Amino acid sequence: MPTCSRNERSAPAVVDTGVRRARGAVARLGLALVFLPLGSGCGDGRVGQPAVDADAAERVRTALVTSTGGVAETGTDAAATGTGWGTLKGRFVFAGTPADAKTLAVDKDTEVCSKDGVKLLDRSLLVDPSSKGLANVVVFVRKSSRVKEAEPPATPVVFDQKQCEFITPVFAARVGQSIDVHNSDPVGHNTNIAGTSFNQLIPAGDGTLFKPEAETGMPTMVTCNIHPWMKAYVVFRKDGYVGVSATDGSFTIPDLPAGEMLEFQVWHERSTGPNGALGLAKPDLKWTPKGRFQVKIEADEVKDIGTLEVPASALGG
Amino acid sequence: MNLTTSADVRHARGQFPAWSVKIVLALLVVIGGTGCGATPPAWFRLNMVEATKQKLTPDQERQVATLMTAMFGTPDDPVALPETGLDEAKLRLAAGPVRSDIVGRKNGLYREHCAHCHGVTGDALGPTAAFLNPYPRDYRPGIYKFKSTERADKPTHADLTRILKNGIPGTSMPSFALLSETQIDALVEYVKYLSIRGETELGLMRAYFELDDDAEGKLPETREFLVGEVLEPVAEKWKAAADALIPVPEMPADIDMVASIAKGRELFYGDKANCVKCHGPTGMGDGQANDYDDWNKTIVEWTKEVVGTDDKQWANRAHRVLDGDSLEPRTIPPRNLRRGIYRGGRRPLDLYYRIHAGINGAPMPAAKGTVPPEDIWHIVNYVRSLPYELDGELGADRPMVARDRF
Numbered sequence: 001m002p003t004c005s006r007n008e009r010s011a012p013a014v015v016d017t018g019v020r021r022a023r024g025a026v027a028r029l030g031l032a033l034v035f036l037p038l039g040s041g042c043g044d045g046r047v048g049q050p051a052v053d054a055d056a057a058e059r060v061r062t063a064l065v066t067s068t069g070g071v072a073e074t075g076t077d078a079a080a081t082g083t084g085w086g087t088l089k090g091r092f093v094f095a096g097t098p099a100d101a102k103t104l105a106v107d108k109d110t111e112v113c114s115k116d117g118v119k120l121l122d123r124s125l126l127v128d129p130s131s132k133g134l135a136n137v138v139v140f141v142r143k144s145s146r147v148k149e150a151e152p153p154a155t156p157v158v159f160d161q162k163q164c165e166f167i168t169p170v171f172a173a174r175v176g177q178s179i180d181v182h183n184s185d186p187v188g189h190n191t192n193i194a195g196t197s198f199n200q201l202i203p204a205g206d207g208t209l210f211k212p213e214a215e216t217g218m219p220t221m222v223t224c225n226i227h228p229w230m231k232a233y234v235v236f237r238k239d240g241y242v243g244v245s246a247t248d249g250s251f252t253i254p255d256l257p258a259g260e261m262l263e264f265q266v267w268h269e270r271s272t273g274p275n276g277a278l279g280l281a282k283p284d285l286k287w288t289p290k291g292r293f294q295v296k297i298e299a300d301e302v303k304d305i306g307t308l309e310v311p312a313s314a315l316g317g
Numbered sequence: 318m319n320l321t322t323s324a325d326v327r328h329a330r331g332q333f334p335a336w337s338v339k340i341v342l343a344l345l346v347v348i349g350g351t352g353c354g355a356t357p358p359a360w361f362r363l364n365m366v367e368a369t370k371q372k373l374t375p376d377q378e379r380q381v382a383t384l385m386t387a388m389f390g391t392p393d394d395p396v397a398l399p400e401t402g403l404d405e406a407k408l409r410l411a412a413g414p415v416r417s418d419i420v421g422r423k424n425g426l427y428r429e430h431c432a433h434c435h436g437v438t439g440d441a442l443g444p445t446a447a448f449l450n451p452y453p454r455d456y457r458p459g460i461y462k463f464k465s466t467e468r469a470d471k472p473t474h475a476d477l478t479r480i481l482k483n484g485i486p487g488t489s490m491p492s493f494a495l496l497s498e499t500q501i502d503a504l505v506e507y508v509k510y511l512s513i514r515g516e517t518e519l520g521l522m523r524a525y526f527e528l529d530d531d532a533e534g535k536l537p538e539t540r541e542f543l544v545g546e547v548l549e550p551v552a553e554k555w556k557a558a559a560d561a562l563i564p565v566p567e568m569p570a571d572i573d574m575v576a577s578i579a580k581g582r583e584l585f586y587g588d589k590a591n592c593v594k595c596h597g598p599t600g601m602g603d604g605q606a607n608d609y610d611d612w613n614k615t616i617v618e619w620t621k622e623v624v625g626t627d628d629k630q631w632a633n634r635a636h637r638v639l640d641g642d643s644l645e646p647r648t649i650p651p652r653n654l655r656r657g658i659y660r661g662g663r664r665p666l667d668l669y670y671r672i673h674a675g676i677n678g679a680p681m682p683a684a685k686g687t688v689p690p691e692d693i694w695h696i697v698n699y700v701r702s703l704p705y706e707l708d709g710e711l712g713a714d715r716p717m718v719a720r721d722r723f
Binding site (some may be wrong): 001046048049050051052053054056057058059060061063064065073081108187188191192196197198199200201203204206208209217225226228240263272274275277288290292316 | 360362363365371372375378379381382383384386387388396399468469491523526527530538540543544577584587590591592596605607608625626627637638641675680681682683684685686687688
């Protein structure tokens with residue numbers, strides 16, 4: 001056989017695609033067999049997962065274990081830089097024509113929820129036809145150095161539901177402030193606030209009080225599991241510096257600490273930005289894609305940042 | 318044709334001298350024989366769903382993986398910072414590969430008993446997870462259903478111990494009553510460790526969005542941030558669990574059970590307790606049934622976002638993560654109360670806890686606050702009577718037999 005083999009090899013190659021193909025296939029197979037174990041089997045199997053920097057991990061751990069002294073209390077920053085108070089106002093308008101709101105699929109308790117043939121509409125994009133005002137944009141201060149009203153108001157925020165709809169689609173409350181979760185319907189609801197573990201039965205015509213214990217960060221979703229189309233959003237902040245734009249798109253946040261740079265976060269349910277952050281092209285306010293802008297307000301000043309145009313593309317068309 | 322074919326074969330064979338075949342074979346033998354050395358050490362998987370959802374960059378993913386190793390160690394070598402309140406000695410008994418230590422004591426209990434369903438990371442992505450219904454619990458969000466504490470609170474050590482000893486009827490979770498107290502204790506501690514670890518990881522990933530712009534997308538690696546702002550708030554909730562027990566008034570000893578069941582029935586169907594809305598007019602779970610629990614809802618909501626996005630590159634990455642790091646979402650059916658199977662325990666007290674606080678992570682709401690304790694006891698009594706109801710409403714004028722219950 002070796003002789004034969006040598007003879008064949010020494011003979012001038014006849015163009016023969018069959019042979020080439022066969023040779024190529026065998027060679028590829030051999031190579032694959034050789035590299036297969038090297039390529040996959042001998043790693044640690046972390047496909048699509050980041051590698052750990054072991055040295056850095058060791059360094060951080062040593063620092064965490066050996067650093068002396070307790071962890072500093074993270075409370076209100078003591079660095080108050082001014083004394084007065086000011087107000088921020090502005091107005092959001094929708095630059096475009098909103099599509100007709102979708103009708104929600106109401107298939108439970110229709111004798112109440114679809115009473116008199118009422119159709120419930122999707123309220124994620126509410127634009128006032130005459131003023132083009134964009135409702136339910138949330139604006140809040142990211143970090144405040146001082147707060148005018150240290151204690152949350154004693155009067156509870158009323159959060160009601162009627163005809164299988166939350167009356168306020170977007171609302172705010174202060175941490176520690178009572179929320180009167182009410183049900184004005186003749187059918188039972190449950191109110192489930194994501195991220196808080198609050199999920200309670202709200203019997204017909206009844207209500208219960210809920211006191212948020214922590215901030216939400218960005219607004220969090222409120223739902224009713226019995227009527228899954230029901231949806232609202234709520235934001236809890238310690239300082240209460242939150243504005244939710246009204247039907248005409250306007251918002252006002254009073255009693256802000258004056259004389260210092262304040263950073264605001266802006267959110268809208270339909271925003272395509274990260275976590276619902278609303279990014280606008282407003283370089284004068286240093287508006288970022290993370291939906292943050294900066295403003296300094298003087299004491300007793302009512303700072304109007306004017307009309308803020310929200311392009312349709314920022315809200316997913 | 319025949320001739321050509323045989324010539325082809327001869328040609329083909331002839332192209333490879335015997336020595337080359339031998340070399341390839343030898344290489345294969347060498348590689349096959351030595352293998353890849355020892356099995357690589359186990360590692361914790363990063364929460365890719367959250368990382369992708371937060372649109373973390375590769376550098377940020379690496380930072381989280383590194384910080385997690387710094388704060389919690391590896392599956393073979395767990396670390397518990399003092400602030401976690403965890404006992405590292407217990408963790409060592411549960412962690413690592415299955416082996417015997419110097420005194421002959423079995424180590425690596427978690428990997429022996431739990432990891433095949435709950436995963437080495439506690440992410441419920443173990444090899445058998447996809448075949449189970451319901452899916453195993455994902456510990457990372459730190460949410461537990463069956464406990465004696467208020468809805469928002471963590472389970473107590475005793476709650477988790479009870480689950481390990483009794484298993485969860487109606488699910489694939491078996492009883493581990495044959496393990497020793499020490500072993501169960503070690504496993505409970507390890508579950509808490511994986512849970513605190515998972516919640517810390519979520520906290521770190523979500524913190525990138527909160528960073529100020531001048532942080533250049535990098536989390537501070539200080540004790541104040543990592544321990545003070547991220548780890549401690551999670552650990553504190555676990556430490557507080559023992560003080561968050563649901564107050565349960567004794568059921569009156571002289572209660573008229575027939576009257577109580579009748580009252581419970583009224584509440585079940587009434588619009589105050591409203592059990593009928595989900596558990597259905599027959600009590601067989603035939604009410605509102607197209608909802609998801611928190612774990613599955615996370616995937617459902619995120620999938621909607623992925624499908625709706627214009628960012629094709631991110632969508633591709635997200636689809637890969639959905640394929641590889643999550644299971645097909647499933648709806649959560651309200652419990653069929655006529656089967657007499659109670660996942661969180663069958664004691665009247667267990668049912669009281671479920672109705673009072675609802676079931677955290679599930680759509681089941683709390684009756685607390687709007688339904689007074691004595692009414693909760695009436696509902697408990699009615700629910701406990703459901704598997705045996707003789708009222709003929711289901712067309713059954715005899716005690717229900719097993720066939721009817723399914």
